[in-house]
Amino acid sequence: MTNADHTLLDLKLLRLFDLMYSTRSVSRCAEQLGQSQPTISIWLGRLREQLGDPLFVRTGAGMQPTPRADELVGTCRDALALVRQLSTAEAAFDPARAQRTFRICMTDASHATLLPELYQRIAHLAPAVNLEAVRIDHQTLEKLQAGEADLALGFLPELETGFYQQTLYQQDWVCVVRQAHPRVATALAISEYQAEEHIGISAGFGHQRLDIALAEQGIERRVRVRLPGFLGLPSLILSSDLIATVPRLIGHTLVRDSPLKMLPCPVPLPGFPVKQHWHVRYHHDAGNRWLRGLCAQLFQQVGRIIE
Structure with a gap:
């Protein structure tokens, strides 16, 4: 040979x-x-x-x-x-015929605020496409790198480097109480805010920033209940006189679905951006591009809707 x-x-x-x-x-x-x-x-x-x-x-x-x-x-x-x-260039993603599962890293708050609208639009445009919500945790970066998740939605400073990102909307802070709260009517003074009892949320970088910003201004809250997320928050507010300080979109969703009221937070707190993040490996993937475009179309209007 x-x-x-x-x-x-x-x-x-x-x-x-x-x-x-x-x-x-x-x-x-x-x-x-x-x-x-x-x-x-x-x-x-x-x-x-x-x-x-x-x-x-x-x-x-x-x-x-x-x-x-x-x-x-x-x-x-x-x-x-x-x-x-x-x-040959990659074929365009045809949502009407696609059979695929998109995995999106998001918080439990996004399950209530973003996921319903995203699902409704996908169900209309792509009837054979499924969604899976993946928990945001210390493995989110690795999941995006490995293709185990398509996108991450939220405030995720740890994904600022090495990932593509797009700002969807800005968040500021509001206070939510039950409508029949005996002492909180239409506004809160800082002294009243400090005098009342509060619910704390442990999850998310946004709430870490909230605690830091309050401490920097010398504002002390009496946190009587601390939750790992937002799942039990509406029921807890309705059954008590506790105040929850939450991002505006979450507050908007809570008062829309429950007999609660939303008030401006009396403490001037820095806001934060909610972004979508994706790994460079999937930047040109046709399905990922379609999903990102849909999220931008839906959620870049959120800031105007909830103002």
Whole structure:
């Protein structure tokens, strides 16, 4: 066995083989490949040497294939088809026909504020596409890198570096109480805010920033109940005189769905952006692009809606 037996065929030689089999003509191959006839003859010589067969023999009816060429033509065309497939731009994502599950990292607050609207739109546009909400935790970065999640929605400073990001809307802070609260009517003074008892939320970087900002201003809250998330928050507010300080979109959702009221937070607190984040590996993925575009279309209007 010679070294030539182990040499991969050049792509131009595969194209020559295919064209020669179709045209049975050196001159027509030269024309279609944009080469001179002597060059085509040289290429054909290399092809014959590598495959160990004359492949095409000159007759009165043109260059006729040998039995070995007849045997190889199907394989050659399959190989060319695979190369063309690799070279072709990715097909556009067709939501009406797509069958896929999108996994989105989000907080439990986003389950109530963002997920319902996103699901409704996807159910309308992409009836065979499913959604899976994935918990935001210390593994979120690795999940996005590995493709175990498509997007992360929220305030996620740890994803500022090495990830694409797009701001969806800005959040500030509001206070939520039950409508029949005996001491809180339409506004809160800072002294009243400090005098009342509060609910604290442990989850999320936004609430860490809230605690830090209050401490920096010397504001002390009497936190009587601390929750890991927002799941039990409406029931707890309704059954008590406690105050919850929450991002505006969450407050807007709570008062829309329950007999609660929302008041401006009396303490000037810095807001924060809610963004969508995705890994560079999936920046050009057609489905991921479609999902990001849909999130931007839906949620970049949130700031105007809840003002």
